[in-house]
Amino acid sequence: MTTRTxxxxxxxxxxxxxxxxxxxxxxxxxxxxxxGTRFGDEPGTNPEELIAAAHASCFTMALSFALAGAGFTEGTLDTKAAVQLDKDGDGFTVTRSDLTLTATVPGIEAAQFDEIAAGAKAGCPISKVLNCEITLQHTLN
Incomplete structure (x- = not known):
């Protein structure tokens, strides 16, 4: 078990x-x-930005390990996560996290990459904890 604080x-x-x-x-x-950092343009961070960073890094690492497990030995993965916060009655809800990936994996076929990437999206621990729509768009170079 691993605990971070x-x-x-x-x-x-x-x-x-x-x-x-x-x-x-x-x-x-x-x-x-x-x-001001959450709804305005003051310098600083906000919870949604931190979730986006966690989701992008978790998914990218999960995909990296899945590709290595499938026998691939080199590649580059660049992921952007966009977390959306919407008004929900009197409060707010994170309604989606959109992952956009650009990948270079020499020797992989597009269909195999699609399958591995979808598995990484579903299996990464941060995807599992999010109670929202998660999308993945990717470009395979």
């Missing part, structure tokens, strides 16, 4: 509050977040 602190309430988020690895170290 992050912490968040929010001072003040609502739109006037300001938060800071840190991760165990210190990749994020007291990074600001709040209403």
């Amino acid at each position: 992050a912490t968040a602190r929010y001072e003040g309430l609502g739109k006037d509050g300001k938060g800071h988020v840190s991760t165990q690895s210190t990749v994020l170290d007291n990074n600001p977040y709040g209403f």
